[in-house]
Amino acid sequence: MARARLLSLLACVSLLAVAANGFAQAPSASETDDLFNSGKGALEGGRPADAIAAFEALADRGILDPTVSFDRALAYAERVRRGAGQPGDLGQAAHGFEEARDLSSDDVLDADAARGLVVVRGEVARRKARAGEPVDLDKGDPLGRAIVRLAPEWLWERAALLATLVMTVALIVRRRSSARRVRLGAAISFAVTAPALVALLALTLAARHERLDVRDGVVISAAAHLADERGIALAGGATVPEGARVRVVEARTGLSRIVWGTTEGWLQAAAVRPLAHLE
Amino acid sequence: MALAPRLLIALVVCIGTLAVAPRASAQVKPEVRVAVDNDVLDVGASIHLSLTVQSTEGMPQNAQIGATPGFHVRGPNVSPSQSISIINGVRTDKQGITATWSLQADKVGSYSVGPLTFAIGGKKYETNKVTLKVVPKGQAPQPQAQQGNSIFGPGFSPFDPWKGLIQPFGNDPDDNAGNGGMRAPQGPATDPRLALDAPRGELAFLHATIDKPRAVVGEQVTLTVYLYVDDQTSEPEFQDVHEVTAGDFLKKPLVEDERSLKLVGYAEVAGRRYAVQLLRKTALFPLKAGDLEIGPMTVGVARGRNAGSRESEHLRVRVSEPPVSGRPPGYTVGDVGRYALTAEVAPRTIERGAAVAVTIELSGSGNLPSALTPPMRPGVDWLEPATHEKVGAADGLHFGGQRTFAYVVRMKQEGAIDLGSFTLPYWDPDTKSYGVARAELGTVQVRPGSAPIAATEEIADPLPGLPGPRANRLGVRPSASHLADTPLFWVGIAAPPFAYAFALGAHAASRRLREGARRRATSPEAAARARIADADAASRKDDPRAALAAIVRAVEAATVAYVGVNVRGIAVDAVARALEEHGVDSATAHALRDTLDACGNARFSPEGHDIDAARKRWVDTQHALGTLARIPRGSA
Numbered sequence: 001m002a003r004a005r006l007l008s009l010l011a012c013v014s015l016l017a018v019a020a021n022g023f024a025q026a027p028s029a030s031e032t033d034d035l036f037n038s039g040k041g042a043l044e045g046g047r048p049a050d051a052i053a054a055f056e057a058l059a060d061r062g063i064l065d066p067t068v069s070f071d072r073a074l075a076y077a078e079r080v081r082r083g084a085g086q087p088g089d090l091g092q093a094a095h096g097f098e099e100a101r102d103l104s105s106d107d108v109l110d111a112d113a114a115r116g117l118v119v120v121r122g123e124v125a126r127r128k129a130r131a132g133e134p135v136d137l138d139k140g141d142p143l144g145r146a147i148v149r150l151a152p153e154w155l156w157e158r159a160a161l162l163a164t165l166v167m168t169v170a171l172i173v174r175r176r177s178s179a180r181r182v183r184l185g186a187a188i189s190f191a192v193t194a195p196a197l198v199a200l201l202a203l204t205l206a207a208r209h210e211r212l213d214v215r216d217g218v219v220i221s222a223a224a225h226l227a228d229e230r231g232i233a234l235a236g237g238a239t240v241p242e243g244a245r246v247r248v249v250e251a252r253t254g255l256s257r258i259v260w261g262t263t264e265g266w267l268q269a270a271a272v273r274p275l276a277h278l279e
Numbered sequence: 280m281a282l283a284p285r286l287l288i289a290l291v292v293c294i295g296t297l298a299v300a301p302r303a304s305a306q307v308k309p310e311v312r313v314a315v316d317n318d319v320l321d322v323g324a325s326i327h328l329s330l331t332v333q334s335t336e337g338m339p340q341n342a343q344i345g346a347t348p349g350f351h352v353r354g355p356n357v358s359p360s361q362s363i364s365i366i367n368g369v370r371t372d373k374q375g376i377t378a379t380w381s382l383q384a385d386k387v388g389s390y391s392v393g394p395l396t397f398a399i400g401g402k403k404y405e406t407n408k409v410t411l412k413v414v415p416k417g418q419a420p421q422p423q424a425q426q427g428n429s430i431f432g433p434g435f436s437p438f439d440p441w442k443g444l445i446q447p448f449g450n451d452p453d454d455n456a457g458n459g460g461m462r463a464p465q466g467p468a469t470d471p472r473l474a475l476d477a478p479r480g481e482l483a484f485l486h487a488t489i490d491k492p493r494a495v496v497g498e499q500v501t502l503t504v505y506l507y508v509d510d511q512t513s514e515p516e517f518q519d520v521h522e523v524t525a526g527d528f529l530k531k532p533l534v535e536d537e538r539s540l541k542l543v544g545y546a547e548v549a550g551r552r553y554a555v556q557l558l559r560k561t562a563l564f565p566l567k568a569g570d571l572e573i574g575p576m577t578v579g580v581a582r583g584r585n586a587g588s589r590e591s592e593h594l595r596v597r598v599s600e601p602p603v604s605g606r607p608p609g610y611t612v613g614d615v616g617r618y619a620l621t622a623e624v625a626p627r628t629i630e631r632g633a634a635v636a637v638t639i640e641l642s643g644s645g646n647l648p649s650a651l652t653p654p655m656r657p658g659v660d661w662l663e664p665a666t667h668e669k670v671g672a673a674d675g676l677h678f679g680g681q682r683t684f685a686y687v688v689r690m691k692q693e694g695a696i697d698l699g700s701f702t703l704p705y706w707d708p709d710t711k712s713y714g715v716a717r718a719e720l721g722t723v724q725v726r727p728g729s730a731p732i733a734a735t736e737e738i739a740d741p742l743p744g745l746p747g748p749r750a751n752r753l754g755v756r757p758s759a760s761h762l763a764d765t766p767l768f769w770v771g772i773a774a775p776p777f778a779y780a781f782a783l784g785a786h787a788a789s790r791r792l793r794e795g796a797r798r799r800a801t802s803p804e805a806a807a808r809a810r811i812a813d814a815d816a817a818s819r820k821d822d823p824r825a826a827l828a829a830i831v832r833a834v835e836a837a838t839v840a841y842v843g844v845n846v847r848g849i850a851v852d853a854v855a856r857a858l859e860e861h862g863v864d865s866a867t868a869h870a871l872r873d874t875l876d877a878c879g880n881a882r883f884s885p886e887g888h889d890i891d892a893a894r895k896r897w898v899d900t901q902h903a904l905g906t907l908a909r910i911p912r913g914s915a
Contacts, residue, residue, distance in 0.1 A: 036610060036752060043748050046657045047699075053609030060610075062330050066756075074748050081742050083653055111672030112746035119742050126741075156820045157762040161771055168775035175783075201772065208763045253569055278758050 032063055040082030041070075043075050048082065051075035053250045064276050066104035070113055072096040076129070077120060085104020094243030097271050098218055102275055117243075124243045127160035137241050145247075153207035160200035167193035217250045217258070217272040224272070231255055236263060248272060309334035309399060310375075311406055319412045321419040325383045328409065330395045333360070333375035337400045342378035345393040345405070349413060354380035384413040438899070472504070473546035473555045480589045482515050483508040483580055485558070487523070487591035489573070495601045496565050497646060498708045499678055501533065503590055504559040504576050516581045519861040523591070524574030526564035529646060533672035558666065562678040564646045565598040566613070601706040607715050610704035616645015616679065618705045622718035623700065630728030631693050637686040639664075639701055639718060644679035651684055654699030654720070658692025690725045692814035697722050716730040803840035810836035811904060818897040823888030830897050833904065834871055841907045851876045862910055870903040 009068050040055030055072035058065075073096025076089045097120065100113040106236040143147060167190055174186035219240050226238040231254070241248060246267075250257035255266045310333040316326040331338040342355055355378040382392070389412045394405040425803040457528045478484055483506065490501040502523065506724070508515065523530075534541075547553075563785060565571055573594040580589055600612055623638040641647055653661040670680030690696055698720035707714050762768040799805060810833040817829035842861040846854050854875060858868035877896060881888060 038608065040748065040750060047654050047655055049652050050608075057606060057608040057610070060606055062603070064755050065750045065752050071748050074745065077742050077745055079655070081740055081745075082655060084653075104753065106753050109749065109753065115744065115746055119744050123741050153761055153763065154759065157768060160531045161762075161768070164772050164775050167778050171776070171779050182612070197772075204763050207760065254567065265290070278755060 011165070013125045032058065032061070035061075036068060039071060039075065043078065045073060046076035046078075046082075046132070049084075050091045052079065059276075064103060064278070066100040066106070066109055066113075069096045069099035069103060069276070070109060070116075072119075073100065073113070073116060077116070080123070087222045088242065090120050090124050091218060091242040094124075094245075094271070095218035095220060095275065098216075098245055099275050102216075103278065123241050124241055128241060133239075135241075137244055139244075139263065142259070142262060145210070148203055148206045148210060151203075153204065153211060156200055156204040156207055160204050163193045163197040163200050169198055215274050215277065217246055217248045217274045219232060219244045219246060219267070219271055220273045221268070221271035224267050226263070226267065227255070229257070229266055230253070231266065231268075238263070238265065241265065242272075245275075246272060248274060282770070283849055287571045305900060308664055309339065309404065310373075311396060313393075313406050313409060315409060315411070316832070318410065319418070319419050320384055322384050322387050322413050323416060324410070325381050327379055328382055328392065329373065329377055329379040330397065330406070331377045332354075332397055332399075332404075333373045334399050335371060335373055338374040339376045341397050342376060342397045343395065344380050345395055347390075347392050349361065349385050349388055349390040349606060350382040350392065350411075351385055353381055354378070356380075382411075384411075387413050387415055389413075389636050395615070467545055469547040469552060470544040470555075471547075473544055473545065475507075475548045475906055478507070478509075478548045478551070478553070480580070481509075482512060482585040483517075484589045485576055485578060485591035486488045487573075487576060487594060488794070489594050489596060490562075492566055492595075493597045493599070495599055495615055495706060496568055497615035497706070498565065499561045499616070499645060500528070500565065500596055501676065502559070502561045502563050502573060502594070503557065503562075505543070506540065506556045506558045506578075507546065507548065507553040508556070509555050515585070517578050518581050519579035519588070521575045521578075522579040523559065523561070525571075526574070527566055527569075527571040529566060531562040531564070531670075531672075531678050532645070533560040533562050533675055533678065535671075560675070562672065563596075563613075564613075564645075564678075565596060568598050568600050571596050571598050600712070604711055607704040607713050609702060610706070610713065611648070613646070614648055614703065614705045615708055616643055616647070616705055617709070617714070618643035618647070618703055618708050618716040618782065620646070620701055620703055620716040620718035620876070622701060622720050624720050624723065627721070628724040628726065629690060630726050631690060632728045634662075634687045634689045635723055637661075637688050637698070637720060639684045641684070641703065641716070642679075642681035643705075644677045645705070645717070646678065647680065647682045648681070648703065651701055651703065652703065653688075656696065656699055658690065659696060659698065660689040660691060662687045662689070664905065666771075675870070690723060693725045693727050695722050696725055781913075803836070807833070807836040807840035811901075814900075816899060820893045821890055823893040824882060824888040826890065826893040826897065830883075830900055831875060831878045834874055834900060837904045837907055838871070841910055846871075846875065851879065863907060867903050867906045870899065871907070874900045874903065 033056050035054050039051045042048070042050035042054060050191050052072065052075045055075055058068050059072070061264070073093045076085075076093040076096065079085050080089050080093070094117060097113040097116040098263070101117075103109050104110050110179055121137050125137055128135045140146070170186040170189035170193060174183050174190065176272070177183050177186065189232055219242055222242050223238045225233045226240060227233050229252075240258070240263070246258040246260045248256050248258055251269065254269050256269045256272050257273060258264070312331045313329070315328045315330070317849075320326050328344065330342055330344075332342070332717065338359065342357060344355065346350060358377045358379075360375045360377065361373065373604065376397075378397075391408040391410050392410040396403060396405040398404070400894045425815070446631055475486065479486060485504060486507055487502065487504045489503075494500050502525070504523065534557070537559060540558060543555050543557050544554050545552055561659040563573070573596065575588045575590040575593055577588050580586055601610075601615070619642050621640045621642075623636075623640075629635055629636075636654075639651060641651065647668070649666070651664075655661075664684040664686045666678065666682060666684055668682040670678065670682065672678050673680070688698070700717055703716040705714055706712075810829070814829035814833035817826040820826065835845070835847050838846045840860065842858060842863055843859050844857050846857065849857050851872060855865070855872040858871060859865055863871075874896060881892070
């Protein structure tokens with residue numbers, strides 16, 4: 001009896017502890033709203049530093065919201081506009097716009113974020129040009145990634161399912177039919193759908209890998225020098241421009257291996273801010 | 280009484296102190312050190328006074344001791360030196376000399392020696408004077424033991440990493456004086472807090488500790504390195520010092536002069552007494568989260584068979600970030616300690632276009648941030664601040680101090696301008712909570728002035744065309760579910776072709792099974808088995824004619840099935856030979872021939888039939904047929 005009571009007490013304490021931990025970790029809705037309103041008010045009131053503090057506090061708390069990212073980008077951009085920009089502010093602004101685009105399902109916000117990106121990257125390019133540096137800001141995706149991104153993952157999945165069905169039907173028809181023309185048509189269908197199935201499966205797997213394993217980030221350092229895996233700057237002084245979107249394929253203590261177009265190398269981890277991910 | 284003057288072999292009198300260098304003010308000052316064996320000596324005794332100078336401007340020359348009242352002087356003995364250091368890719372070449380004089384006291388009294396002088400590149404420098412006290416014979420502290428291996432005499436070696444500051448254990452003058460010094464001849468008590476299970480090296484070793492194994496980014500971790508020296512042996516010599524490596528930390532010394540050693544007590548280690556000196560006390564501030572390593576400090580012991588390197592422990596600190604929960608806006612990871620902000624704004628009333636001075640004083644413990652973010656207001660320009668700091672370890676334990684930021688703030692709009700406030704959020708590791716240091720700046724009255732209004736001096740917008748802010752949160756797009764994440768998708772991909780392949784295989788297998796069954800049903804073996812069964816059944820009945828006929832059919836079918844000989848078409852006499860030619864042994868062949876012969880004769884005999892004879896015949900025939908069935912196929 002006493003043992004049962006003790007077990008019940010322990011269970012209650014455990015439940016309370018778990019609940020308390022959950023409450024402690026998750027920011028309350030009112031706290032989130034307060035921070036957002038505070039940031040919004042600061043941004044509208046011409047106090048971008050305060051707005052940045054509020055929006056970054058939301059990011060620290062793990063709040064994913066395209067509006068928060070968008071307004072954070074505007075706050076960094078506003079600080080630059082007011083002549084009080086800190087190093088990396090343009091990169092932070094680009095990061096916010098990129099994140100807003102990734103998180104948003106709203107076409108208008110997506111278009112506005114794209115416009116903001118153009119403006120911010122234009123300023124980065126202008127500064128680089130003024131410094132006599134190359135202004136190549138967007139190297140695009142490598143061929144493989146570009147092909148994978150031609151269609152959404154669900155389309156590759158469904159196409160693969162269709163291909164496997166068509167291939168199987170073609171095999172059955174070819175075997176069962178006695179009509180020569182029907183058998184020929186079935187043979188052609190099989191010849192087309194079998195390699196298509198292999199390709200579609202590869203694309204599905206690649207898209208899934210992109211979704212689950214690959215992280216993108218934005219360079220937030222005005223001088224992000226590519227280095228080798230020991231952190232020693234590469235010969236030639238190759239740099240990745242501020243605001244560039246890169247793939248982070250590996251992360252170590254203090255260093256991140258990135259792919260930018262066809263360029264690959266290591267950057268200081270602090271120079272790349274990862275984009276929020278929904279998965 | 281202070282320890283150092285009496286305990287040290289060399290007494291640093293003056294470090295880097297230059298009294299006269301009027302024409303050299305624009306240059307980098309040379310590093311100067313004046314050392315003396317002891318500042319109190321017997322009349323008639325000798326001491327060594329050395330001057331060490333290092334400079335990046337050229338080789339020091341013409342070292343002079345200056346006035347030496349009351350002493351007889353020999354020397355100097357001058358030794359040149361050169362050093363090259365590369366820090367952050369910047370190479371620094373230094374040239375230097377060490378000049379050593381021997382001074383013999385002539386009479387009792389207190390004397391000022393010097394100032395010592397030298398010249399670099401034609402410019403003359405001089406040091407402070409050195410005060411020496413000469414006492415009647417026998418009243419001075421005991422002279423130090425001769426080191427014997429230095430051309431400069433006892434207590435000084437240009438290769439000594441401690442710059443002559445290592446205390447000579449076993450030779451402490453206080454030991455003999457018995458005046459409460461650090462090391463009494465009788466053996467002072469050991470401190471159990473300094474005790475270790477086992478020595479980490481012979482004669483002397485290093486021992487490093489940290490005050491906490493876990494910390495947050497930016498929190499002070501105090502690293503202490505002790506030098507343990509065996510108290511029952513004479514002093515070893517130390518060389519080749521390598522500092523602790525802690526690349527993931529910001530290092531700040533907690534003791535003013537790391538070259539001087541401080542005896543902190545005695546420790547018993549594995550039954551031996553060790554003198555324990557504080558070698559390093561450093562505040563380490565973690566720069567990132569993770570398991571961060573602190574590499575060992577090493578020092579070489581140059582002494583006979585005990586020579587070798589001594590290494591302190593490898594240490595590790597588990598570093599995390601302060602909790603997100605409750606984190607105030609604007610908090611920067613690394614701001615850990617306890618901070619306070621005060622502000623001064625002057626004047627409070629100005630004309631438009633003029634500026635006010637805003638002085639922010641940041642004070643507290645921890646690694647004080649090197650920059651603050653000014654509050655931005657329309658029409659208020661904050662220029663880059665001038666920074667002054669006074670940081671260190673006031674109590675020898677906690678790093679801290681104060682840092683002053685002096686801003687010039689231009690006011691471009693008229694009216695009562697609220698400057699806002701400076702805020703600095705921080706994590707207090709003692710209370711495990713966040714705090715915010717705040718300094719309100721108040722309001723400045725800006726009167727109309729002659730300066731152009733702000734609108735006319737606006738610069739071009741560097742980011743034209745930016746969209747406006749959003750007032751309402753939208754929420755993230757719904758996360759799409761993906762078929763590829765479920766096993767059903769992969770089953771769906773593989774199932775149709777595999778099902779088809781399975782159906783094909785099953786169809787072929789069933790066809791093969793049916794064919795086999797059909798083949799088995801019409802085979803000679805099957806026919807033989809059927810005939811044998813018929814004969815067996817007939818032999819159980821009472822019809823001898825039918826039984827004999829069945830036996831004949833069984834033999835005929837068996838010979839066809841088992842040896843491939845159709846005996847029906849062969850004369851009875853030739854049956855045995857035919858069977859033998861197909862691998863049947865002679866006895867069986869003849870038994871079968873006899874069976875056929877006997878059955879034929881009996882069937883067609885006019886005397887009638889005996890069923891018992893037929894049954895006996897069948898039993899014999901079965902034996903022969905069994906032998907026939909065991910003949911391997913293909914041997915015929």
